[in-house]
Structure formats: C-alpha cells, structure tokens
Amino acid sequence: MSFVPHSDADRREMFAKVGVSDIRELYSDVPDSLIRDALPAMPDALSEWEAVRAIQELADQNHSLVCFAGAGQYDHFVPAAVDHLIRRSEFYTAYTPYQPEVSQGTLQVIYEFQTMVCELTGMDVANASMYDGPSAAAEAAVMARAVTRRDRVLAAGSLNPHYRKVTDTYLRGQGSELQGIPTGLDGLVDRDALAGALGDDVACLIVQYPNFFGVVEEIEPLAEMVQQAGALLVVVADPVTLALLRSPGELGADIVVAEGQPFGNPLSFGGPVVGLFAAKQRYVRKMPGRIVGATVDVEDRRGYVLTLQTREQQIRRDKATSNICTNQGLNALAATIHLALLGREGLREVAEVSTRNAHYARAKLEALDGVDLVYPGSPFVREFAVKTKENSRAILERGLSDGILAGVSLSRFPSLGAPDGLLLAFTEKRNRAEIDRLADVIAG
Amino acid sequence: MSDIPEGLKYTEEHEWVRETDAADEFLVGITDYAQGELGDVVFVELPSPGDSFARMDVFGTIEAVKAVSDLYSPLSVEVVAVNEALNDDPALVNSDPYGEGWMVRIRAGDMSELDGLLSATDYAGHIEG
Numbered sequence: 001m002s003f004v005p006h007s008d009a010d011r012r013e014m015f016a017k018v019g020v021s022d023i024r025e026l027y028s029d030v031p032d033s034l035i036r037d038a039l040p041a042m043p044d045a046l047s048e049w050e051a052v053r054a055i056q057e058l059a060d061q062n063h064s065l066v067c068f069a070g071a072g073q074y075d076h077f078v079p080a081a082v083d084h085l086i087r088r089s090e091f092y093t094a095y096t097p098y099q100p101e102v103s104q105g106t107l108q109v110i111y112e113f114q115t116m117v118c119e120l121t122g123m124d125v126a127n128a129s130m131y132d133g134p135s136a137a138a139e140a141a142v143m144a145r146a147v148t149r150r151d152r153v154l155a156a157g158s159l160n161p162h163y164r165k166v167t168d169t170y171l172r173g174q175g176s177e178l179q180g181i182p183t184g185l186d187g188l189v190d191r192d193a194l195a196g197a198l199g200d201d202v203a204c205l206i207v208q209y210p211n212f213f214g215v216v217e218e219i220e221p222l223a224e225m226v227q228q229a230g231a232l233l234v235v236v237a238d239p240v241t242l243a244l245l246r247s248p249g250e251l252g253a254d255i256v257v258a259e260g261q262p263f264g265n266p267l268s269f270g271g272p273v274v275g276l277f278a279a280k281q282r283y284v285r286k287m288p289g290r291i292v293g294a295t296v297d298v299e300d301r302r303g304y305v306l307t308l309q310t311r312e313q314q315i316r317r318d319k320a321t322s323n324i325c326t327n328q329g330l331n332a333l334a335a336t337i338h339l340a341l342l343g344r345e346g347l348r349e350v351a352e353v354s355t356r357n358a359h360y361a362r363a364k365l366e367a368l369d370g371v372d373l374v375y376p377g378s379p380f381v382r383e384f385a386v387k388t389k390e391n392s393r394a395i396l397e398r399g400l401s402d403g404i405l406a407g408v409s410l411s412r413f414p415s416l417g418a419p420d421g422l423l424l425a426f427t428e429k430r431n432r433a434e435i436d437r438l439a440d441v442i443a444g
Numbered sequence: 445m446s447d448i449p450e451g452l453k454y455t456e457e458h459e460w461v462r463e464t465d466a467a468d469e470f471l472v473g474i475t476d477y478a479q480g481e482l483g484d485v486v487f488v489e490l491p492s493p494g495d496s497f498a499r500m501d502v503f504g505t506i507e508a509v510k511a512v513s514d515l516y517s518p519l520s521v522e523v524v525a526v527n528e529a530l531n532d533d534p535a536l537v538n539s540d541p542y543g544e545g546w547m548v549r550i551r552a553g554d555m556s557e558l559d560g561l562l563s564a565t566d567y568a569g570h571i572e573g
Contacts, residue, residue: 285487310487310512319505319514 065405066434070383070425071212072133072160073273074240074262076350077429082264082337091333094272096128096290096326100306107304110292110327113336120242121256122249123278127289128327129335130275133259134166137206137236139277139288139322140255141167142174144204144232146286146321151176152202154194154231157183158211161413163236167206181205183417187215187375189222198229204255208236209248212416213423214358214383215375216245223252232283239263239276240427241381243344243351255279262427264334274331285311288322350428354382357426357435364439365424371442374410374421385410387421390444395422399441404434406441446477446571449542453558454567457516460542461561468555469524473546474506474515474537477571482508485537490526490547497521499557503548506537519557521550 006014015021027035046054067075086092090105097103110128117126130136141153153171155164157180168178181197184190189207198205205226210216223233232254239258242248248256261273279287285308293307313320342350362384365371370389388395392409399406407422422442426435448454453461458478462471479485487507497503497517504515526548530536537545552558562570 285489309510310507315510316512319512 063400063403065400065403066430066437067267067405068407068424068426068430068438069405071408071423072162072259073267073270074238074382074425074427075267075429076240076262076427078264078266078334078338079341081341082334085337086264086330086334092330094328094330096329097306100292101303104304106329107292107306109333109336110290110329111294111304112340113332114292116336116339117260117276117278120239120247121237121253121258121276121278122247122251123253123256124249124281125284125287125291126276126278127287127291129260129329129332130257130277130289130324131328132261132271132273132275133236133257134160134163134275135170135324136257136259136275136277137163137234138167138170139324140234140257141178141204141206142170142322143255143279143283143286143288144234145174145176147283148203148231150201150203150231152179152199153177153204153206154179154181154197154202155206156181156189156208156211156217157417158187158189158213158215158217159206159208159236160212161415163206163208164415178206183211183213187211187213187378188217191221191225194222194225198225198231200230202226202229202231204232204234206234206236209245210238210241210381210383213374213385213418214380214425215378216381219246219248219251219253223254227252227254238381238383240347240351240354243347244355244381249278249280254283260332260335264336264338265331272328272331274328274335284308286321287311288324290325290327351382353428354426354430357428357430357432358382358384358424360432361424361426361435361438364435365442368439368443374418382427383423383425385418385421385423386442387419388442392420392422395442395444398444399438402437402441404438404441406438446475446480447542448475448477448564448568450564452542452564453518453561454564454570455516455518455561456570458571459516459518461518461558462542462546464549466551468552470519470550470552471546472518472548472550473541475567476541478513479538479541479545482506482511482513484509485534488530488534488537488547490530491523493523493525495523496553497523515547517550518561519550520553522553523548524551525549 097106114126155178171177182190182193207217226233234255235248235253237248237258240262256278258276260276265273291308292304295303295305297303309315311321312325372387374385374387396406407424410418410421458475460473460475485508489505491503499520501517502514503517506513527546
C-alpha cells in the first residue's frame, strides 16, 4: 500500500472543517512542557554503513546486566526457534486479523494461544490477548462492574502498584476508583479489613498471585468471601508460577489476568508485551477483546472464526464491552510458540529451577547482616522482598558497577507502605555463581 | 409481509405486549418484523426477576450473528419472570416470536401507560412508513 501524505491544502481544509487554525490546537491537552517545537538537530544523510555504525555505537552504550529485577516482567530464556518462527512471512504481523477468516493459520495460532491460557489459569475461556498485564487487570475491573452492575472495585494493597495505577485510571474514566485493602503482617490480604470493605455495591476484589512481594496469596478463602458478597474475584497471576501452584480457576477465581511477557517475549527495556485474559464461561459475553472459536465449514472440515464479535466496538459501538478490538498478534504468537516448545514438563522445569534459585538466594541473603526478609514466615515461589539497612538505591548503584541489576527498589513505590529494601526475582537463567555475586553486592 | 397479530400492543422499537390472566401482568417480546430484520438470533440477554425498569429503559439485549440491539421496556415495570428457554434456544425468537419466543413477564406499574402503545394497525403503519 502506498503512503499518501497530506498536502498543505489538505491540512488547511481539515483545519477549517473542525474549526482550528493550527495543529497545535488539537494538542491543547498536552502540557506545553512536553511539546518540542523543533526536532533535535539531525545529522546529514549517511551511507548505510555509516548509519549502521552510528546506531551500533548507540546500542553499545546499553549495559548487559545479570538481571534480578522482576516486579511483573521476568528475564526468561527465549529459544532461538521462537524468533525464527515468528519472522516467517506467513505470521509476521503485529496486528490482529481484520479480514479474519482468510487467515486460518493466524486464527489457529490464536485458538491454540487461548487454549494454553485456559490450561494455565484453569479457566473456561480466554481471549486473543490484551496489551499487557496492567491493562488486562483494568479491563477485568471494568468487566466485573458490567457483570455485577455494581460500582466499587477493591484491590489488595499487595497488588503491583503499576497495575493499581492503570486500573485506577480506567476506573476514574467511569466515575469510580480503586479502593485498597491493607496487607496483613504475614503479607496476605487482611481478611478483617476485606470483610469491612465488602458490601452490596462492590463489583470485585483484585488480588495478585503470588502478590507483588512474591508471597503466595490464599485465593480460596478470598474467593468465598468475595463471592458470598455477590462480587467477583479477579486474580492477577505470574503465569510461570502457575506451572507449580494450584490454578486460580481451581481456587475459585472468576477472572484471571496475567502479564504474558515471560513466554517468548524478551524484556527489551519494557516491551512490547502481551496481556493474558481468561474468565469463567458464564461471563464470556462481557469479556473484552477478540475471541477465536473453532467450527466446521460446509464440507465438515475444521476451521476457525472470530466469534462473539457482537461484544466488540465495530458492531456494538458505544455499548461494546471494551474499546479494545485488537490483540497483540506477534507477541501472542511468540508466547504460543515458546509454550509449545516447552510443553507442560518444560514449563514446570523452568518454574522449578527459578524457584530453587530463589530459595538458594533467600538462604544466602538471610545470613547477611542488615538484610531481613519482609515476610519471613510466608510461602513464596520465585520472588521475594528483603528489608535492607543500607539505602536500597545505593545497593543498586553498587550492583550496576559490578554488572548486576540487584532487583527493584521498594522505595520506588511509596504507596506500598513497605520498608526500604529490594524486590528480587529469579528465573531459570540465573545460577549459583551469579546469586553469590548478588549476595556480595548486597553485603557491600 | 410480516405477521402482526391483532389484540397485542406494540412499541415503535418493535416490542409487543400481550395481556395475561393476571390483570396487571403482561408478556413482552419482539415482533416478527424485528426478528426478520435481525436474522438468526444467537443470544438474548434478559434481566432478573425482581428488576424494575422505567418506560423506555433498556431491559436487555438481543444478538444476531453480526448485529446487536437493545430491548426497551414498553412500560414502567417490575420483571415477574423471564423466558429461561431462550438461554438454550434463542432461535425461538425467530421461529415463534409471539409465542415461545416471549422474553419477559412483567407487572405494570402504571396501567395508563398502556394507552401510549400502538395498535396492530398503527404498528403496521409504523413499519411501512
């Protein structure tokens, strides 16, 4: 498709039509401080080789670090086959199918993706993916409000602060807001506080599993409490740990969302990633996003279709379940291929090695002076938080000079009400030598 | 030509209202014309018994394969019962719109609102117009 730029005459005509005299008027909501009037000075044209060299010099300024940071995104190994397969021209598009039934291969991949998400989460139905974990959580809150026709949304104080912020932004657009439920001394949701907050206007509780501090939340009793009050339980899961933990579906969750990045998608300094979204069958018509279904054609051959499109914006307009009518096509494809390569056993091994690394690290760090676990008595899988006597940012600085990203500073998130310290995450890529170096960095 | 039975009341939004044995209770569904325009009905989302709606409130939605429409309450009502059979077989709305395809049984809050509904003749004029 050729690109046809707007001419000055086109622009003038459009400005006149909408009643502005300058393009800047359309950006009046953007603070002036964020607007640049001129592009930074650009160099003259370069030959291809000169351009490659210039960009390579920029890229070389990135440090390669041994990564112990998690907090929602994790440094897992992505096999080379994933990259090879997603780049096949039959697949290589970032975008959702818009003339879907001619793209049977793409639809089949999405169908497989949905099946894997259902198996991991223990839920009945999954959609074709969301932008990322936080927007999936926000959509779950919106969906819970539609299902229950109730207003208030509760979230565990141990929910990832980024998820909390994104969800709160969505809710404010709907005239609601997120209400936090305090975390008990054991790192779990304070059930007395939850009982006090529940009421006949509560749509859902959002709880993270394992939670932001890595503690494995007790989902079953929360599901009972919340559902008895007529609300839904939304679980935000670390999908890798689901290979070891009982699935949220089995424990009674109504909606399960997750950041799918650990499957097939490298950290890439923060994206792009892919959100997972699954729910119980009876809520399928209130689900956001695209859903692929399997059917048979007139000759009884298996085929795939986009189904339940009447939930979506292109048909239901302003009454759509969500303004999402796309999916993270390429990222979901990468996740599907990675999961298919790992298989049930392989994923379990990834989770087990990650967990063993975390527990080895815990033993090392517990032995250090000035370092204490934030929740020493509570079960965790592959991530945990430590309090540090020394300023955590100073520890991170020291790590950088030693090639170690020593976790995420808890002081970045004042809303958590946590002591200063580090949130540390472990994957199958880490080994004991690296964990020993981490302990040395933290010890100082 | 679509079927527009005499003796029922109609709305401009293509709902019908039928009297029952109980003086203030009525059955509500959508007309033969409406089901024909929608095509194959795949889902009917209905309210719960006990729910109340003002006249012209949306009380549910009806989905065909590639279209969806709101269902409007013809009167100010309390829902007495809903047609559970539509959960399993929404196509009853296509095959028998005035019979087994009924949607809700309602109790009218203000009987005078009945006078604002259309007769079969008026409704026939409405869809031709």
